[in-house]
Amino acid sequence: xxxxxxxxxxxxxxxxxxxxxxxxxxxxxxxxxxxxxxxxxxxxxxxxxxxxxxxxxxxxxxxxxxxxxxxxxxxxxxxxxxxxxxxxxxxxxxxxxxxxxxxxxxxxxxxxxxxxxxxxxxxxxxxxxxxxxxxxxxxxxxxxxxxxxxxxxxxxxxxxxxxxxxxxxxxxxxxxxxxxxxxxxxxxxxxxxxxxxxxxxxxxxxxxxxxxxxxxxxxxxxxxxxxxxxxxxxxxxxxxxxxxxxxxxxxxxxxxxxxxxxxxxxxxxxxxxxxxxxxxxxxxxxxxxxxxxxxxxxxxxxxxxxx
Amino acid sequence: xxxxxxxxxxxxxxxxxxxxxxxxxxxxxxxxxxxxxxxxxxxxxxxxxxxxxxxxxxxxxxxxxxxxxxxxxxxxxxxxxxxxxxxxxxxxxxxxxxxxxxxxxxxxxxxxxxxxxxxxxxxxxxxxxxxxxxxxxxxxxxxxxxxxxxxxxxxxxxxxxxxxxxxxxxxxxxxxxxxxxxxxxxxxxxxxxxxxxxxxxxxxxxxxxxxxxxxxxxxxxxxxxxxxxxxxxxxxxxxx
Numbered sequence: 001x002x003x004x005x006x007x008x009x010x011x012x013x014x015x016x017x018x019x020x021x022x023x024x025x026x027x028x029x030x031x032x033x034x035x036x037x038x039x040x041x042x043x044x045x046x047x048x049x050x051x052x053x054x055x056x057x058x059x060x061x062x063x064x065x066x067x068x069x070x071x072x073x074x075x076x077x078x079x080x081x082x083x084x085x086x087x088x089x090x091x092x093x094x095x096x097x098x099x100x101x102x103x104x105x106x107x108x109x110x111x112x113x114x115x116x117x118x119x120x121x122x123x124x125x126x127x128x129x130x131x132x133x134x135x136x137x138x139x140x141x142x143x144x145x146x147x148x149x150x151x152x153x154x155x156x157x158x159x160x161x162x163x164x165x166x167x168x169x170x171x172x173x174x175x176x177x178x179x180x181x182x183x184x185x186x187x188x189x190x191x192x193x194x195x196x197x198x199x200x201x202x203x204x205x206x207x208x209x210x211x212x213x214x215x216x217x218x219x220x221x222x223x224x225x226x227x228x229x230x231x232x233x234x235x236x237x238x239x240x241x242x243x244x245x246x247x248x249x250x251x252x253x254x255x256x257x258x259x260x261x262x263x264x265x266x267x268x269x270x271x272x273x274x275x276x277x278x279x280x281x282x283x284x285x286x287x288x289x290x291x292x293x294x295x296x297x298x299x300x301x302x303x304x305x306x307x
Numbered sequence: 308x309x310x311x312x313x314x315x316x317x318x319x320x321x322x323x324x325x326x327x328x329x330x331x332x333x334x335x336x337x338x339x340x341x342x343x344x345x346x347x348x349x350x351x352x353x354x355x356x357x358x359x360x361x362x363x364x365x366x367x368x369x370x371x372x373x374x375x376x377x378x379x380x381x382x383x384x385x386x387x388x389x390x391x392x393x394x395x396x397x398x399x400x401x402x403x404x405x406x407x408x409x410x411x412x413x414x415x416x417x418x419x420x421x422x423x424x425x426x427x428x429x430x431x432x433x434x435x436x437x438x439x440x441x442x443x444x445x446x447x448x449x450x451x452x453x454x455x456x457x458x459x460x461x462x463x464x465x466x467x468x469x470x471x472x473x474x475x476x477x478x479x480x481x482x483x484x485x486x487x488x489x490x491x492x493x494x495x496x497x498x499x500x501x502x503x504x505x506x507x508x509x510x511x512x513x514x515x516x517x518x519x520x521x522x523x524x525x526x527x528x529x530x531x532x533x534x535x536x537x538x539x540x541x542x543x544x545x546x547x
Contacts, residue, residue: 049393053546074395081393085386087314089322101310102394146390 001060002027002154002184003048008057010043010208017043019208020057025201027153030180032199033188036301040208041188042082045158048186049079061154075103078147082158084140088132092123092142095131096149103150117145121175137168144172148179155180157187161194173197192293206301219296228260228268229253231285232276244271257285311396311404312411315378319412328370329416335366340423354431355438356423360445360515364485364507367413367449367456372477374412375460376470378405379542383468392542402539406461413453417446440517448514451527452507456481458534465541484530485511 003025010018018040025031035041046052048059050070059066061073087095096117100110118127121141126134131142140160147155160176161169169191176185177198189195195202196216204212212219230241235256242250246266251259262268269286276283319325339346339362346358382388391401424442431437456477463477464470488506492499503509507530510523 046389051389051393051545071395071397074393077393079390079393081386081389083386085390087318087387088385089318090314094317098310098314099394101313102396104395 001025002029002062003186004058004060004063005044005048006058006060008044008047008059009055010040010047010052011055016208018047018054018205021205021208021210022057023203023210023213025154025184025186027184028180028182029201030176030185030187030199032195032202033186033205034190034192034195034202034297035188035205036190038207039205039301041205042158044205045079045081045156045186045188049077049156050074075150076153078150078152078155080143080147080155080157080160084143084160086131086139086142086146089130091130092118092127092134095142096145099146100149105150113149113151117149120148120179121145122171137164137171140164140168140172141175144175144179153183155183155185155187157185159188159190161189161191169194192297196293204297204300211300216293220293226262226266226268227289228262228272229285229287229289230258230260230272230283232256233282233284236281241272241275244268244275246271259289308396308400308404308407311391311401312407315405315408316411319374319408324374325412325415328374328412329419332366332370332416333419336363336420348427354427354436356427356442356445359420359423360449363449364452364511367453368478368481368485370416371409371413371453371456372460372463372474372481375405375409375457375464375477376474377464378409378461379464379538380468380470380473388542392545398539398542402461402465402535402542406457406535406538409457409460410454413457414450417449417453438517441515442517444517444519445515447519448511448523451514451524451531452485452511454531455484455507455527455534458531458538459484462534462538462541465538 001024005024006022008018008021009016021040021044033041033044043052047054048061048066050066050073053067062076064073064076066073087098090098093114096114097110100113105113118124121144123138123141123145126138131139134142144157144160147157157176161172164172173194176187179185187198199216201215202212202219203210233256236258238250238252238258241247241258241260244260246262246268248261251261253259260268260272267288269288272286273283275281336359340348340356340358344350346362348354348356348358351358379388382391392398424437428435428437428439459480460473460477463480464473466476467473485507488502488504489508492503492506495502504526507527510526513520513523
């Protein structure tokens, strides 16, 4: 097991930033770490990289405890902190060499490793520039390159795609996918498409508590809410719609258009169709909405957990 | 530690910092030693380098905090401290690497003042009529003083994320440690000497006489050590 978190708790004063969370990540897995702002994602990552200690609980990286074997763990972990801090006054080359040396790479290793990383992260054209002159997307690549330079077994990325434009996001995602073949990757994000595109598994935390740890497919199945958007020609009595079997609530969208919600996993469409036929109403639209990961995210993190 | 040292030292040399520090120091001390009539050696008529060694600490009070003010403050502000401290480096590695880089830069700017020594040596009548042991002792004193000031600058930088606060704090602490205790000792009555010995000036003057007393060396080294320890504790305080 590459990363094993058990009963991790972090207190800031009396505030519980992370509360008794446990999960594990296997080798070769890409795991998305999801949660609203302030849920405790970054805190968990900072603990896993040995920057701050846990209040209680343990984090094992490749079987080594981060608090007792901090330096050994740090050698095996590549970390991209939130906001991607970089030494702006250094050149890309110089910076990667510096990070490589810190990880104890020899001069010979650096000679092959640095150009390799530059090629892998698509920095060839920017390699002789100062970091401060690079755009955000390229800086992010430099951040990834420094996290990868020592060929770590575990990669911890804190919001690697925030603030990038859609093309850059796609590129960074592709890069993460490419490098993850023989590594364990855990990354945090707010973007659900990212999770769908990249992850084998999702870990959702909310207010420091673990609320879900499952594959993307299973999470989608878990969602019972079904939504149907119906469009009639002309107005319909909302009460009558709400009285249909299985309908939980009716939402008025605009004249003649309603969104019906059902908690049970029943398809509402036949009922709606019969309703229209019985009343001789012209049904011009009937569509069941796919639920997205966003819905799931919202339903998992909406209810505040009592202290 | 050596990686941090190399990085810091390079960043001094690659930015204007190193050249401005050396330029300002050498211009300032050069003017004081050779040009300004109140302090000029040429006017004074005696072949000694007293001006360099009595004004040097005051120039350092401003220069060294300027060198060190960004070392931790900026890293903290930019978030790169997190990057550095999640690499396989101990907190000591980071503190000592930065300390040596700042200290080396100060030493580097002291090197050209050896020319002053040579000039005075030649100007003396007869040639070589100069208290070389005194000068050597004074240099050692100035180097050790720079060591304490560098450590103090780092501590101030570690305490805040604001470079200006860091600079002012460091300058004040250096000044206070240098002459503050000496001035305070007049209030201390019988304990005057004790208070005086807490400050740097007492030990600095004693070294200037050319007498390398182990007590003074122990003072300089242990004060530097203590300040560096405080810096390390400040950096490690995230762990609490």
